[in-house]
Amino acid sequence: MFTDARSKKVILVSHCILNQNAKIDRCASYPGAMREVTQALLDAGVGIIQIPCPELLFLGLDRRVEKDKETMVESEDDRVGVLMNKTVPKVLCGKISYDLIYQIKQYQLNGFTVVGMLGINGSPTCGVETTWENGKETDGSGIFIKIFKEECADQGVKIPIRGIKAQDPQAALDTLKELLNS
């Protein structure tokens, strides 16, 4: 089976790697996809699984901002982080994780390589090595990545998970190369 043109390799990427339009206001670094990383993924011939954006699904595109209030990106990240740590968004993150893990298991069962997952460092939701708390980037994972890791552990699924940042394309490419070569 599956002896056609496919590479039998897939990678999971945070939604905004392919679609910066989903970012919180004032935080997009590209018009659409993260150009360099997306090009490298295309060149590697790896299938790209775009993870749903938990913040967009729970808080909407405007993240329920108070439109009449002057805000800063830092305080908005704090506010979003608090809202995403409530019960309903956690259940949503669990559902997204469950669905992704089903797909990962299907690929693995059929002899495909799941290269890993790329999240977004500094995000209160999709951060991997760093997240956002109390007005600053801090060590640790965002709520979605935490829940995804817990669900992976429960189901005995192992894949490498790394974080990148749109503002640092060279470091993002280096991280992607490490994943592709591991």
Ligand code: SF4
């Ligand atoms: S980091 Fe995660 S929550 Fe934030 S825009 Fe990207 S996909 Fe959505």
